[in-house]
Amino acid sequence: MTSRLALAALLAALALVPLGISDQYVLHIMVMICLNVMMAVSMWLLGITGLISFGQAGFMFIGAMTTTLLVKLGHWPFWVSLPFGAIAAGLVSIPVGRLSLRVKGVYFFLVTLAFGEVVRGVFAYFQDPFGGWYGIRDIPPPEPAKLFDTLHKLPFYYLGLVLTLITCLVVYRASRAWFGMILWSIREGDLLASSVGVNVPGFKLAAFVVAAFFAGLAGSFYAHYFAYISPLVFTFQYSVSILVFIVVGGFNSFAGPIVGAVVLTLIPELFRVTGKYQMLIFGLILVGSMLTMPDGIMGAVQRWRARRVRSS
Amino acid sequence: MALLEVQGLTKRFGGLVAVNDVSLSVEPGEIRGLIGPNGAGKTTLFNVISGALKPSAGRIRFDGRDITGVPMHALVRRGVVRTFQHSQLFPGFTVLRNVLIGLHLHAGSGFLEGLVNSPATRRRREELEDRAMEIVRFVGISARAHELAATLPHGYKRILQVAVALGPTPRLLLLDEPVAGMNHEDVDRMMDLVRDLREKRGITVVLVEHNMQAVMNVCDRITCIQFGRKIAEGTPEVVSQDPTVIEAYLGTFDDDDGDPVPNMDSHDASNVDSHDAA
Ligand SMILES: Nc1ncnc2c1ncn2[C@@H]1O[C@H](COP(=O)(O)OP(=O)(O)OP(=O)(O)O)[C@@H](O)[C@H]1O
Ligand SMILES: [Mg+2]
Numbered sequence: 001m002t003s004r005l006a007l008a009a010l011l012a013a014l015a016l017v018p019l020g021i022s023d024q025y026v027l028h029i030m031v032m033i034c035l036n037v038m039m040a041v042s043m044w045l046l047g048i049t050g051l052i053s054f055g056q057a058g059f060m061f062i063g064a065m066t067t068t069l070l071v072k073l074g075h076w077p078f079w080v081s082l083p084f085g086a087i088a089a090g091l092v093s094i095p096v097g098r099l100s101l102r103v104k105g106v107y108f109f110l111v112t113l114a115f116g117e118v119v120r121g122v123f124a125y126f127q128d129p130f131g132g133w134y135g136i137r138d139i140p141p142p143e144p145a146k147l148f149d150t151l152h153k154l155p156f157y158y159l160g161l162v163l164t165l166i167t168c169l170v171v172y173r174a175s176r177a178w179f180g181m182i183l184w185s186i187r188e189g190d191l192l193a194s195s196v197g198v199n200v201p202g203f204k205l206a207a208f209v210v211a212a213f214f215a216g217l218a219g220s221f222y223a224h225y226f227a228y229i230s231p232l233v234f235t236f237q238y239s240v241s242i243l244v245f246i247v248v249g250g251f252n253s254f255a256g257p258i259v260g261a262v263v264l265t266l267i268p269e270l271f272r273v274t275g276k277y278q279m280l281i282f283g284l285i286l287v288g289s290m291l292t293m294p295d296g297i298m299g300a301v302q303r304w305r306a307r308r309v310r311s312s
Numbered sequence: 313m314a315l316l317e318v319q320g321l322t323k324r325f326g327g328l329v330a331v332n333d334v335s336l337s338v339e340p341g342e343i344r345g346l347i348g349p350n351g352a353g354k355t356t357l358f359n360v361i362s363g364a365l366k367p368s369a370g371r372i373r374f375d376g377r378d379i380t381g382v383p384m385h386a387l388v389r390r391g392v393v394r395t396f397q398h399s400q401l402f403p404g405f406t407v408l409r410n411v412l413i414g415l416h417l418h419a420g421s422g423f424l425e426g427l428v429n430s431p432a433t434r435r436r437r438e439e440l441e442d443r444a445m446e447i448v449r450f451v452g453i454s455a456r457a458h459e460l461a462a463t464l465p466h467g468y469k470r471i472l473q474v475a476v477a478l479g480p481t482p483r484l485l486l487l488d489e490p491v492a493g494m495n496h497e498d499v500d501r502m503m504d505l506v507r508d509l510r511e512k513r514g515i516t517v518v519l520v521e522h523n524m525q526a527v528m529n530v531c532d533r534i535t536c537i538q539f540g541r542k543i544a545e546g547t548p549e550v551v552s553q554d555p556t557v558i559e560a561y562l563g564t565f566d567d568d569d570g571d572p573v574p575n576m577d578s579h580d581a582s583n584v585d586s587h588d589a590a
Contacts, residue, residue, distance in 0.1 A: 170427060177426025178419045178437065185413045188402035195362075195400070197388035197417040197480050206423050 011165075018157055027153035031225060033265045034160030035218050038167045040245040040257035042214030045171050046207045047251060048180065050187035053208070054109050054239045055096070056215045058116035059089040061123065061234035063216025064223035068139050069129060071224075078142040082220045089216025090209050097208040101201055116239055124231040135230025139223050148224075156225050163221055167214045172254050174210065183207055248289050250296025259297050313376060315340040315516050316361070316484055321370035323353075323360050323540075330356040332540035333370070338484075343510055344518045345531035345548075349560060353540040354520045355397055358486050362394040363387040374484065389417060391483035395473045395490065397520070403462035407453060407472055410461050411444040414479020418443075444479075450512070451475045451505055467498030474505060478513075485509065487519040491526055499523060503530045528552065536560065 021027055043056050063085035070081035100111035123130040130136070141148040147155045174180050182203055185193045194200045223229050241264070249260020264286075271281045293300040314337035323331040330353045338344050346354050359365040361372055363384040372380045374392055382390075402410050419440055425433055448454050451471050456464060461472060470490055477485060490506070491499045503526050509515040521527045527534060528548040536544040536557045544554040551557055 173429060174423055174426045177429060177433075179423050179426035181409075181413070182416065185402050185405070188404050189400055191396065192400040192402065192476065193413065193416075194385055195388070195394060195396070196414045196476060197385050198413075199385055210423065 014161060015158075018154060021154075024151070024153050027157050029265065029269055030157050031153060031160045033262055034157070034164040035222055035225075036242070036245060036261040036265050037164050037258050038214055038218040038221075039242045040249070040261040041168055041171050041254075042211045042218075043242050044246050044251070044254070044257040045175060045180075045183070046211040047246060048175065048183040048187060049204050049207055050190075051101075051108055051204060051208070052243060053112040053211065054236065054243070055112035055114075055116035055119075056211065056242050057234040057236065057238040058112075058119035059093060059212040059215035060219035060222065060238075061116075061119050061229070061231075062092055063089045063219030064229045064234070065123060065130060065136075065219075066216070067220040068136050068223045068229060071140055072136070072138075073129060078140070078224060082142075082224070083217070085220030085223070086213050086217035089219065090213035093209045093212030094205070096212075097205045101204050101208065113236060113239075116234075116236055120231045120234060131230070133231060135228060135232070137228045139227045139229065141227065142224050150227060160221060160225070163217060167217065168258070171210075171214070175254060179203075179206075244286065246296075248286065248293075248296055250293075250298030250300075252295060253298045253302070256296050256298040263297065314338060314373075315342075315375055316518070317373040318357075318361065319371045319373075321357070321360060321372065322368045323356050323365060324368045329540050331360065331367075331537075334537065334540070334542050335370075336535050336542065336545065338516060338518060340516055341510060341514065342516055342533065343506060343531050344516075345527040345534040346518060346520045346537070347522070347524070347527060347534060347551075347557075348537040352537045354537060355488055356540075357537070358394055358488055358518075358520065362392060362486055364394075388480045388482075391481065392486070393477045393480050393482035393484070394486035395477050395488055397488040397492065399469055399473065401461045401469060401472060401476070403460070405461055406458050407461055407464070407475075408441070408444055408448060408457045410472055411447050411475050411479060412440060414447075414476040415440045415443060417480050447475050447478050450478070450508070452501065467494050467501070470494060470498070471502060471505065474502075474509075478509075482515055484516045484518070487517060489520050489522065491521060491523050499526050502526075506530050524552075 018027060018030065039056060039060065043053065046053055066088040067078075067081040067085035070076040070084055071078060074081075076084075096112075096115050100108055100115065103111060124133050126132065141150060142159065148159075149155075175183070182193070182198055185198065186200055186203060190200050219234070245260035245264050246257045247260070248264055249258065250256030267285055268278055268282045271278045274281060289297070295303075316336075316338040318334060318336050321331055321334045322329065332353070334353075334357060346357070348354050356365070360367045363379070363382050363386070366381050370380070371378060374387075374390065377390075379387060379390070379392070402413060405413070420433055420436060445454070445457065448457050451474060453468055453471055453475070456468060461469065464472060470492075474485075474487065474490065487506070491502045494502065506517055506519065507530060509517055519527070519531070531548060533546060534544075534548055534551040535542060536551055536554070538560045543560060544551050544557045546554070
């Protein structure tokens with residue numbers, strides 16, 4: 001009950017507090033948080049099975065490119081092309097998943113990593129229609145254009161918030177249902193799971209496709225928010241930072257990737273004033289948190305709670 | 313008609329013939345023992361029958377239908393379920409949840425079903441939880457239903473593995489060394505459980521075991537293999553007196569009590585702790 005109240009309060013705050021924020025920079029950071037949370041949460045669902053994909057930025061790029069081309073060349077309305085970005089990423093992920101899931105462990109990382117680089121390479125190679133290394137600019141904002149004015153980020157924030165909440169709801173539900181329980185069981189013991197009839201490759205593929213779908217959705221939103229996409233954005237480094245969000249937040253609970261994405265998006269911003277030391281401080285905090293909280297922030301919170309319950 | 317019929321089964325690993333032209337048939341309701349020295353090919357035979365490996369030659373029929381080369385997850389649906397020689401559990405799950413995963417085939421597990429979470433889905437889940445509890449009670453570990461599998465004592469872990477395998481409602485259960493590393497008390501519990509599987513659930517059982525006492529007590533018939541070949545088959549009395557079987561285990565007689573039954577424990581490193589525990 002209290003957790004329901006807390007959730008309601010949090011949602012209310014997310015909806016109302018930004019109304020009082022006029023600083024566009026702060027709103028921009030909040031949009032970035034939305035994007036990072038979407039990427040981290042969707043990747044976490046795949047992570048439940050014990051798999052880590054280093055190709056999430058590739059799927060994000062596919063989503064971004066799809067919606068960009070549909071709107072710019074096909075003159076599709078934004079609201080139709082937005083989901084198509086996600087669908088395109090989901091469709092591409094089916095053969096990619098089938099191929100990469102055949103190999104195990106570190107080879108899976110490598111295949112997904114290679115996939116992300118191939119996507120970048122293809123989009124960078126073909127100037128027409130993908131824009132090459134220069135990328136594509138002047139991607140139209142969402143409609144109605146009056147509302148989504150690039151100088152005013154509040155509507156973008158609300159759109160990002162809604163997309164993030166949809167992602168979180170879907171992933172949370174799936175992780176709590178039988179589907180999610182089977183994903184956990186695959187991590188615990190894939191041999192045993194398959195011996196009682198679990199189609200292990202099928203479940204892994206399903207999780208892979210869902211993760212790619214939402215990465216594509218985040219990419220779609222990204223394209224229309226920044227109005228600019230390029231191969232320099234959707235890099236391997238970004239895929240790695242998504243993993244870092246999850247690890248720092250904690251792999252074992254749904255809140256982990258969210259907390260990790262929020263905290264790690266904020267921290268570099270807080271230290272922006274330190275100028276050239278910004279990334280150094282960020283790195284130190286990262287290493288420190290991994291050493292002191294091996295189960296991530298949420299793992300530490302849970303331990304702290306358990307201790308309090310015991311001592312009271 | 314035999315429930316399981318294996319004909320001329322051969323499995324090669326490169327130059328090594330792990331299972332060599334083995335034929336055997338198991339009647340419905342039978343408890344069959346499969347014995348043989350280390351490396352004889354018992355686990356490989358299980359792997360092939362259960363669809364984990366494809367045979368190099370030979371045919372397998374289950375309930376009159378050819379199941380040669382049918383993959384494991386499909387065979388499970390038809391009622392052929394196996395357990396593993398080396399402990400396989402979901403260590404981070406509770407006992408109950410381990411068994412619940414075993415009931416996977418009876419659950420609606422799709423991604424979309426999870427999203428909708430309809431009342432029907434929830435009812436189904438509750439039903440399955442009841443069934444899992446019922447299985448936990450049947451195998452006699454309900455006192456530990458809510459403990460993590462990882463924290464169970466060894467004997468309970470082995471029993472839990474059988475409980476998980478009951479989830480898909482098997483008609484034929486292949487148990488690979490279910491009492492490996494157990495103390496006497498736990499061995500007796502496991503053997504009572506194996507009898508219950510047949511008596512109360514009508515399950516046909518094939519079990520690999522090095523613990524001769526257990527095999528002799530519980531099995532109707534015993535098949536002995538060595539170097540991948542079947543060397544003897546029959547009732548426990550017949551097989552234990554068979555000269556080829558005795559020869560296969562020569563040097564490992566339990567001299568202390570002059571028992572003609574060969575003792576294979578000394579072969580098996582995994583059984584060492586059973587002596588400690590006993
Ligand atoms: N996947 C494999 N690849 C290559 N060789 C294998 C494989 N599996 C088993 N073998 C070999 O096949 C032979 C039979 O092994 P298997 O595990 O079936 O014996 P076992 O009778 O179960 O022995 P144990 O009593 O020790 O469990 C052994 O020589 C083993 O090394
Ligand atoms: Mg074996």
